[in-house]
Every structure is written in C-alpha cells, then in structure tokens.
Amino acid sequence: MDIIPALKTLTTKFFLIIMETQKMEIGILDADIKHCNDLCSLVKGLNSPAIPIYTLENLSKYLKKNIRKAIILNIDTPGLGNKDIKNLS
Numbered sequence: 001m002d003i004i005p006a007l008k009t010l011t012t013k014f015f016l017i018i019m020e021t022q023k024m025e026i027g028i029l030d031a032d033i034k035h036c037n038d039l040c041s042l043v044k045g046l047n048s049p050a051i052p053i054y055t056l057e058n059l060s061k062y063l064k065k066n067i068r069k070a071i072i073l074n075i076d077t078p079g080l081g082n083k084d085i086k087n088l089s
Contacts, residue, residue: 027062029053030074039072056084 026043030036036052043050053059056079
C-alpha cells in the first residue's frame with residue numbers, strides 16, 4: 001500500500017469533516033495570487049468562507065482580528081520560514 005495517497009485521502013476526509021462541523025472561516029496564505037484565489041474558490045465551493053492572504057503582514061493582521069479560524073499555508077510563500085510558522089502558535 002502506497003502511504004502517500006492514503007495519507008492524502010485521510011487528510012482530505014479530516015479537512016472536510018472539520019469544515020462541515022465547524023463552518024469556520026479559512027484564511028489562505030499564498031503569495032501567488034492565482035494559486036491563492038483558486039484555493040479560495042475550492043474552499044468556497046465546499047460552503048465555507050475563505051479569505052485570501054497574500055503576505056505575512058496580512059496574516060498577522062488576520063490572526064489578531066479573527067478568533068474562530070483555520071489557516072492553510074503555502075510553505076513556499078516568500079519570507080515564510082520555520083520561525084514564522086513556530087510563532088503562529
């Protein structure tokens with residue numbers, strides 16, 4: 001059994017369960033505007049609000065003003081490093 005497809009399926013199912021039960025706003029960080037907007041469209045198609053976030057500065061503002069949220073990060077976003085991810089918690 002190939003673990004990667006199984007993990008992707010499990011992750012997708014978990015994500016969908018969370019979205020169905022919580023209906024929380026999902027912030028999506030990606031410096032690539034087209035990728036970010038495409039993912040926002042996908043999330044909105046699942047009936048959950050999605051907010052595009054294009055910069056780390058905007059992510060910081062978003063985290064301060066929104067209490068009930070989830071974040072999807074593109075780890076290839078320029079300027080996003082381990083320290084930034086660690087500081088999110």
